[in-house]
Amino acid sequence: MKTEILNYIKSKILVFDGAMGTELQKMGLSENEPPEIWNIKKPELIVKIHRAYFKAGAKAVTTNTFGANRMKLAEYGLAHRVEELNTAGVRLARKAVGSEGFVAASIGPLGVFIEPLGELSFDEAYEIFFEQAKALTKAGADAIILETMSDLGEIRAALLAVKDAADIPVITSMTYAEGERTLTGTDPETAAVVLESLGADVIGVNCSGGPRELEKVVEILCSSTNLPILVEPNAGMPELINGCTVFKESPQNMATFARKFASFGAVMIGSCCGSTPEHTAAIAGELKGLKPIKRTKHFPLRVTGRSKTEKIGGSGFPVIIGERINPTGKKHLTDEIREGKTTIIKAEAISQEKAGAHLLDVNVGVPGVDEPLLMKTAVQAVQSVVNTPLVLDSSNPQALEAGLKAYHGKAVVNSVTAEAESMEKILPLVKRYGAAVIGLCLNERGIPESAVERLAAAERILSYAEKFGIHSQNLIIDSLTLTVSAEPRSALVTLESIELVKEKLGLSTVLGVSNISYGLPMRSMLNRAFLAAALERGLDAAIINPLDEDMMDIFYAGAVIAGRDKNAEHYVKRFSKIAHDQKEKTPREDKEKLKGEQTFHPLMEAVIKGEKENIAALVEKYLKDIKPMDILNKYLIPALEEVGRKYEKGEYFLPQLMLSADTMQEAFKRLKPELEKGGESSRGTVVLATVRGDIHDIGKNIVAIMLRNHGFNVVDLGKNVPNEKIIEAAKETNAEVIGLSALMTTTMPRMGEIIDMIKENNLPFKVIVGGAAVTEKYAQEIGADGYGKDAVAAVNIVSKLIEGKN
């Protein structure tokens, strides 16, 4: 590999050039042509720009090839000229700087979103980047710079393609905005971890904003990796004034920031949009003679999601790997995986992350399915709902590769064994996709019986991993849990192995805990005891069910005992929250009692508080002494009225109103047969409908429930109902009232039409209207008898209308 550019930054800060695009615009580039076409049409101008920067003090210039990929060039009908335009770009830069300067070949984003966000597949993106990188390398660039990238998924594909196509250093630079996040939410540390794991030689930030906006990002990048850091801010934020783009940051200010960036540890410093050779001259002057700051920070193993980094091993807090996305023994999940759906998978991911899992295991190994496709689908689905880093769990290398391609982050592969065949298949994938890997202490003869033999298996995996260029830090050893009922000493062997692996090899350890208790009663007891013991021996990652709260409690307590939770910080956080919740509950209840809140009959209380589960039993109890009609009129209806009052006063919000309504319905179900026996009739009939052309009926549904609860007979015709059908239904059911709902101004006129039909035919129905855009004034204008601003109001109006008639 050409390493001159990397050698240079060992002793000096490398000054990069400034903007190309805005300089071309000044020279008359129109927006109907790609900047790269000037590499052919106006090569002398490109050389002139490079030379101006070089003379101003830039030791490295960036080629005019930012958008010279097949996809972007296709917009101008130039897709077939990728090689020509990229080759010309490199040659012009070289012509300008000769052998005195470095040529960094620019590759920008494709301008579309890649899967799962967008439609472009990883493989398609890879091919496009590969083609461009190949041309740039062949033309003699000293390095490739992937710049202005805003999606971690895209830069992963680009970096892999460039590494395959080019044997020259790769600089990877992303663009960040407010909150130090890229467009797709990636933070600088996560970007650094992922890009370093994939083999980037330099990590950086460009564009984004002026130097001030980049300060924090640069600081985080410098403290997140020991790799060289590149910084290229814009000359401030652009403004378009009189049709011209203006960048207002002064050269001197840019230079002052450049010094600051160097003090953080940046070693490649230039500028981006809006900058000029004057900016470069000021930066070069300011940095002259400065030596790069050496950064030698120690980092533990870090794995990431798209926007979250977790640390594993060392002396830090151990991590929990959620085990629930695994079809073994789960029929519903198995069926879902077979159908290619992801609802349960996503729900499991959300619940485990919420319960405190630091990583999530993803296993879709159902016999007879297309596991690679399903692994890809599952990884994309899980990443769409949680940020937690993933552990891709499969013995199928194709499935692992599909998952690794789809994954936007640094994953853990689960797993490789100490068998040569397994290592030769799995470890190259781990290396290629920059993952970490779980190594199982299992060799060709099976699971070794002694701890020493398991250590030997771990050593074998380590030596193979190193052979494949995988850093030992990326290896996590699983000493394997055997069933203690079958082999009484097995638990001790596992525990001893954890200790040995940590001591002798310095590797991180992981364990699936629950197998220990197989075949024994009260399995959870054994699981918890084993977990605590394993943590004490140095376990770094536990594969458990995070929804098992007892297990989680032991995990947190065990981490304190094992000396892995400094100042018991995590423990206190977990348990003080639980204690706080419990404490909160009691005084509030006491306070309510002390306040002497109004007390209601238990039947009323149940409806007011929405105790849906208890109401049927309560009705049953009181039916022994109270007449059904009295239960309804003296307790249930007044309770609903109380709920309505609370709602109108803003004490209750909609779900509380509806929970009381649901409770009332439950009560009504039990009362109905009794009322019918007594020949009790309803309070009147109301036909409800959402008018033709309108599909929004949630408001109407709420009104229907409320009316039923108040003893009215409701005929609900649903949504998108023709005018004639509404009238017919009212006639057939001898309705007193028609209730009409419409959301939009385009459908509201149907209400007026129905009222006109009623009047024209002298029909006896009263009409009440409601809906998001309907107002009282509108109701009056169309001649409605009432306007229901909400469900409570609707019930009151219907009651009045019917009482009025009676």
Add this chain to the structure above:
Amino acid sequence: MFILRQIPIQLDYSEVYRYLGLKGNKSVEQNFSNLVREIGDYALSFMEPRGIYHTLKIESIEKDRIFFRNTEFQLKGEKIARYMSKCVRITFLAVTIGEEIDSVIEQLFNEGKSAEAVILDAVGSDAVEQAANWIDNAISRQAKTKGFVTLSRVSPGYGLWNIEANLDISRLLNTEDEIGLRILESFQLVPRKSVIAAKGWVPAGVIREKKGGDSLENRNT
């Protein structure tokens, strides 16, 4: 044309409560907040937030319409033309979270779980807003790097702009084929939890970015 197949969204529960009619800073009982969170999590497991957007360069602006370069598409209406009068580009966008939520809401009503139904409806309203916000943010960032600020997004049917424009934009973006969003004769959007909107680009030197918008957004709840 940018097409998004899986927009990453996070719910804003303060907005969910607002849709549910919770007023001011009033606190919610623990059992309700648990229920709301539970339903939010459940919804995230099946919603499919998709979107599409496309930016057109303005050719000319007349009193009641805006013409664009290289397309027959026009933006019609006096108020909307006035609102966009300082713009040089407009991005048109459409998002949806899919139809499944409607059937789940209906099922909940049928099962006598109307509290859950109305919460899910509010969750859906926020989810589609969040998806639209994601695209909105992407557009703003893109505009910012090119020297523009963007106006608050506006939707047809909300005072400034005739609802009929839903159909024009849906055709422009081919929403039915691309993200499964169609327009009824009444110009309502199907699936119900969908948004169609436009976002104007103004040169940064002409107008300073407005913070917080001006209540012109479409909330298709």
